[in-house]
Amino acid sequence: MSILDLAPVVPVVVIDDVDTAVPLARALVAGGLPAIEVTLRTPCALAAIARIAAEVPGAVVGAGTVRTPGDVAASAEAGARFLVSPGATPALLDAMAGSGVPYLPGAATASEVMALAERGLTELKFFPAVPAGGVPYLKALGGPLPEVRFCPTGGIRRETAPDFLALPNVGCVGGTWLTPPDALASGDYGRIEKLAAEAAALRG
Numbered sequence: 557m558s559i560l561d562l563a564p565v566v567p568v569v570v571i572d573d574v575d576t577a578v579p580l581a582r583a584l585v586a587g588g589l590p591a592i593e594v595t596l597r598t599p600c601a602l603a604a605i606a607r608i609a610a611e612v613p614g615a616v617v618g619a620g621t622v623r624t625p626g627d628v629a630a631s632a633e634a635g636a637r638f639l640v641s642p643g644a645t646p647a648l649l650d651a652m653a654g655s656g657v658p659y660l661p662g663a664a665t666a667s668e669v670m671a672l673a674e675r676g677l678t679e680l681k682f683f684p685a686v687p688a689g690g691v692p693y694l695k696a697l698g699g700p701l702p703e704v705r706f707c708p709t710g711g712i713r714r715e716t717a718p719d720f721l722a723l724p725n726v727g728c729v730g731g732t733w734l735t736p737p738d739a740l741a742s743g744d745y746g747r748i749e750k751l752a753a754e755a756a757a758l759r760g
């Protein structure tokens with residue numbers, strides 16, 4: 557099954573304390589969001605991926621902010637089940653393809669999308685979704701490039717997610733709104749589960 561079809565929303569999470577990884581992932585899964593993107597932006601991100609992969613049944617944990625072939629190897633070794641990158645370079649794409657792990661490379665323009673489609677890649681991250689042009693921009697890309705499906709990410713919130721999800725070329729959306737930093741800091745996993753359940757219900 558495609559990453560884009562696991563759930564309407566992929567929570568993008570930044571984990572500063574590895575001990576929060578498992579309860580956080582459990583809350584997201586309990587709320588109905590199995591695909592979780594842990595960004596490689598913090599020193600404990602790989603350890604967090606490994607912990608979630610080992611300890612949270614039902615979670616499909618992936619690595620985000622994958623920028624180099626080294627990131628690809630480290631993520632796969634930690635147990636990431638998908639890889640997400642903000643953009644794409646030939647070296648990164650070769651490493652991703654060679655890893656055997658499903659991946660969503662980032663693109664933001666028609667030329668970038670076409671270059672990836674030329675390589676047979678038709679499921680992409682659209683980043684940064686809102687600053688790049690949002691819903692009208694994605695709708696316009698769908699005209700000439702209808703076979704490409706996206707996970708738009710960047711600037712999307714609970715209130716705007718449905719507009720993206722209504723587009724035929726959007727499989728799911730990514731966002732950080734499900735894990736507010738204050739909820740994480742105070743260990744309020746009940747609130748995170750509630751936000752996840754709300755997001756899971758965005759598309760029936």
Ligand SMILES: O=C(O)C(=O)C[C@H](O)[C@H](O)COP(=O)(O)O
Binds near residue numbers: 711733
């Ligand atoms: O680093 C990456 O590769 C990313 O995935 C960046 C994320 O797309 C944004 O950080 C989303 O953040 P929000 O705009 O708060 O939803």
